[in-house]
Amino acid sequence: MKTALIKPQGFCSGVTRAVALAKQAKLENKDKNIYILGMLAHNQILIDDLTKDGFITLIGNEEEEINKLKKGDILIFTAHGHDEKLDRLAKAKGLITYDATCPKVKSNLDKIKKEINDNHQVIYIGQSGHKEASAALSISKNVSLYDTQLLINYQLITDESPFVLNQTTLNFYELSKYHKDIKDHIPDARIANEICNATRLRQEAMLTIDKDTDLIVIVGHHKSSNSNKLFDIAKANYKDALVVMINNLDELKKIDIRGKKKAAIGSGASTPQCIVDEIYNYLLKI
Ligand code: SF4
Incomplete structure (x- = not known):
């Protein structure tokens, strides 16, 4: 199938920075558990990769999760920012914190x-x-x-x-x-x-897709705000195309795309490039 990549793709600067900070925290605290307060960025594949690398993502109520930690534990705040009272609580508990909030x-x-x-x-x-x-x-x-x-x-x-x-x-x-x-x-x-620029550029690019494209694939997590917005923009502007939002290739394989001739792939600012590449290569071959 003819397939186009809607650029930009890959992590935005804020997510790249958050991942780098998490790796730095691990390097600086080799023998300790490293906890992340929620999804570091909104993508499940990224979270699964971090888990494989030994990071522990805390998904419950944030205050309760912090209260379960003990003095000297390492806690990373995510790229999205956080309630200031959580800073105070972490400090009072004696945690060592890293702040991955996007600049x-x-x-x-x-x-x-x-x-x-x-x-x-x-x-x-x-x-x-x-x-x-x-x-x-x-x-x-x-x-x-x-x-x-x-x-x-x-x-x-x-x-x-x-x-x-x-x-x-x-x-x-x-x-x-x-x-x-x-x-x-x-x-x-x-x-x-x-x-932010990462969001705006992706949305502007979404309007440049060839008009005869009949399949638009947005790769991103349902919690990713900018992935959802790409989906909304594609739906509103390409009414004759099938527009789908998926996390990975397995999800795409479950969708009936028989008869489609021309595809375009967009992705959110927290979607790993390797997933997009995998989907691109799959679509090119069918
Ligand atoms: S999408 Fe924008 S605001 Fe969010 S982390 Fe990326 S650069 Fe920062």
Whole structure:
């Protein structure tokens, strides 16, 4: 089958950095268990590889997981950022911590802190329950979530010029819709577009696929925000194509793609390149 790779592919800089930091933690603490508080980045194959390398991913309630650890244990915080109270809890427990928070996420969190210190309210556009959004909301009760599903209670915003920013991995093309809604309610709101480059470039590339492509494969985990957004964009823009999101080749093999002639493969910023290559080579041969 004719098959195109929608570039960029492979880990983004934030995930690359998180993996490197985890390896560094292991090198520096050879005889100890290394715990990761949740998925280091949202991809199961990456997590399975880390497990094979001896890392222990903690998947329960974060506070409870930290409370189970003992003084001197090694704990890695993930690329998505985390609630600040977890830092305090880890410190109080005497854990040795490594922070894999992506610099782009960290920069957003710093901007929120500055606005709060300047006595402004912050409207954060994000997905309820996502770790990055939870980290932002944990900074202050003056950070309000504009949920991409439920919108916002504008009565909570008394600041005439609140600062508006967003989760880094949202749909670039939908963000302006949320900004317009906020501006319609609060004309002096100050708006920043904080979609990260890794997310934006993948989404822009998704719109460059040949129009006669009849199979679009997004390789990514269902928890990966930017993989989900690629899927949404492909679905909305290529109505005649079969659009599927899969984790690996085995999942693709279970889907009926008979009769398809031209494929394109996109992947999330936390999808390992080797999985994409495997799927690419498979599709080329059929
Ligand atoms: S997708 Fe963007 S924000 Fe998330 S880890 Fe990668 S570079 Fe950072």
